[in-house]
Amino acid sequence: MKSRDAVDLAQNLLQVRAFEARRLDALNAALSPTMPFTGTEKDIPVQQSVCSVPVDSDARPAVKRMAARSETNFLPLVLDTFSQVMKVDNYLSSDGKDAGPWKWWQRNQMDARQTGLHRSALHYGVAYAAVLPALTPGQEATGAEVFWNPASPRQMTAVYGERMVWDPKVGGPIDDDWPLHALEINGNMIRLYDEQDVHFIGVKSQPHSTLGWTDPSYLRAENFSYIESRHHGIGVCPIVRYRDRVLLDGEEQLGIIEPLLAVQARINETTFGMLVAQYFAAFKQRYIIGWTAKSEETALKMKANNVWTFADNDVKVGELNETDLTRYIESKDSGLLDMSAIGQLPPHALGLTKVSNISDTTLAALEAAKERKSDEITTSFGESHEQAFRLAAFIEGDTAAASDFASEVKWRDASARSYAATVDALGKLGQMLGVPDEFLWEFIPGWTRETVNRAKQMRADTDPLAQVYEAPAVPDVAMTGDNTDNGQ
Template sequence: MADTSPAALAVQLLAILGRDKDRLTRIDDYLHGRHDDPYMPAMADDEYRLLARRAVSNWMPLLVNTPAQALYVDGYRAGDDANKGAATDLSSPQWEHWQRSRLDARQSAVYKGALTYGHAFTLTERVAGKVLTKGLSPLRTSALYEDAANDDTPYAALSVTAWPKDGKPGRARMWDARFEYAVTFKALGDSEGVRATRGKRHGSSECPVTRFAAAVDLEGRTIGVIEVMIPLQNRINQTIFDLLVAQTYASVKVRTATGMAPPVQRDPDTGEIVYDEQGNPIPLPINHNAKRFLFAEDPDVRFGSLDETPLGGFIDSIDMSIRHLSAIAQVPPHHLLGQIANLSAEALQAAETALSRKIQEFRTLFGEAWERVFRLAAELEGSGAADDFKGEVLWRDMEQRSLAQAADALGKLREQLGIPAKGLWKRVPQVTQTELDEWDDLADEEDSVKQLASALTRATPEPVTADEVPAAA
């Protein structure tokens, strides 16, 4: 039978961090531009190494930021019977928890962590009497699952708060279904130095750590957008390095002269030729530049030139590699190349289709995780929404459409299909949930005014004209 004691769980969780450390560190290095050096000669000098550093062209942040910037939770719709189908109430306990945790700004870090490393985590806990949710770094956090491919609730989770340093043990926090533990450890691979001390009940009926995974396969493995792109990034860096070498050493014509020897150094006292250690005469430096020319009195001297190396092939190779990067990452080429001229609206929409599908997949995965966070927060706050499995987060529409085009399309939907106007409000480009609620209140006020005016009109008798007065008998 497996050992499920706190110390044994801590050992397993620390071992996961140790197992993934090299892989995640390599991903982190590529995100921040610390790439492998391109191939260069074994005896490369400092000038070559300088060109190698300048050859790094880091595309990785763009692959992460492009989908992350389209992920923005803007509201939450409860799924309980009382509020089913209703618009988001910004005064609801779920949204109050969201605002109290400042997740409007902090949600982006969670998405970028998950897209970069394959997964990220959040912790929902009570702090100073308030229930808050914060993000946890995947470089410091690990979780155990009974079924990592299908479970959204960890069996246990651990997050390192301080790494071992200067002989002092590292510290971590660990959670299971009921308790939080204080963990100390000497090293990630040292199972003998792990100690786990029970702290307190965390107040939830399950582990309060939630995983945000960019992609999970049936083996429970998570993968982000960077790891699979490292070979392509290396190819681009190598091509740019070759371009810089050719540009530095072979991009100009080389002038040649045959049959002519340069002047040599002579001893100023004796006039004899000065030789180096190998017995060769030491030539005098020649001051030759674009404003000077060479001539020779000897008729056997011949001048010539060597053609420069064309750079167009290197540039075409870089362009091709970036297009491969675009296709595999499902990022439109114009996002990477900056080439958007002469694209019709239909062509631009077609280019964005793959990215839109990818973003929709991320919204589905991350939305389920946020819904679990809301349920955890509701349980800690004692709300009845702790069992609300029908609720859903609302994502802001980040597609760039002109207001005139949207208004025309929404007007046609209203007139031709009879869709209620309120049902189309959230289709307005860049509208926020706060604006939707304000519009709803204004519409209710306008309806009230219209109803009052109609009632007053019906209650007011029509004026009687002189022609309508009956004649006296």
């Protein structure tokens, strides 16, 4: 691709990115906390997303302060609940052994970086990972090193073809496992990926208007500077897409946060109403019609008296009852139950106090819906991980691992079970069904791949038969030519 063509393609993809940004920015703001109100007008947050109390309104400062503090955002907790149980622990080949590409996962610190990859896909409905060989300007790519770079959809935009579209270059339908092109932007630097090269493009001026990259004044050719291209030679655009679910009708991107935005807004409004009632009407209030205290001392004396008397017959004394806050609490719990049902979360994960003192069996039953949803999501993520592992193997030159479509990733077990009951069940599997111990170790709660490998090594070190089989052979002196009688 020529430099001019690369810049033109980047300009087109930036407009696609601007279209996606409206939804992605809204989802990002939904999990971003507002700044707390510290007591002055200038400290009130500019974005009042919790309730309809604009900063420039004539509402009392106390109301504005309560509006800023009424945010009770459970959406980050929803994201944490699912993200924390999705950890890849190993990658196995079709024969059940550790696959070779797993080393690139370790070298790229993906044990830790997978958290951001999974959270982005859960949050926005999609995330990406670029799997590339070592790129050197002016030289052919080498498979001696493989780099794994996850990216949020707020950083990367990828465009895909349709499976039923015939591509004359490949003599068949387009495979939508790989994008046609992808664009990654970081500040003033753009990376444009295609099936052969990575193009580096600089941006002199980024948009500051609400139109974003749809503003034609920023899409001028002179605003872009083509820097260089680096050849990867893979033959496909080396971007792997991660989706929380694979749907058949177009390119829907939902995630687990977007369906809960309306319920979260209702919880915030209920909290705001409760704070207002708590501030202004949580206590009984007395009123006097036809009399006013002449001094502050007299007013304090009246407040301290149990019985008030007045000489004027026209003076009327009354009392206003306090507002019952339990209705607001019940309304908030109702919103949390709706969020629990829609998000398939156990009620106790959202802090509902009605669930307490439950057994391990009951806890597992409560989390059944969450585990079913997690299994569906990890199935989709697992296919993407396997695609990335096969791409890493292809870059390295390991054709056997690259063509092993029966390989699979192993997820760490984080389900809610009784530790004693689980170990007892595993023991019965070994005794009654003859399942090897080394295989059952992988299902012990809390045991990672490294723990299982250490246990296997310790068993091998203490097994006398294994030591005999692994001991070097001792040469038979009687069978060698050195058995001579020096005295003859």
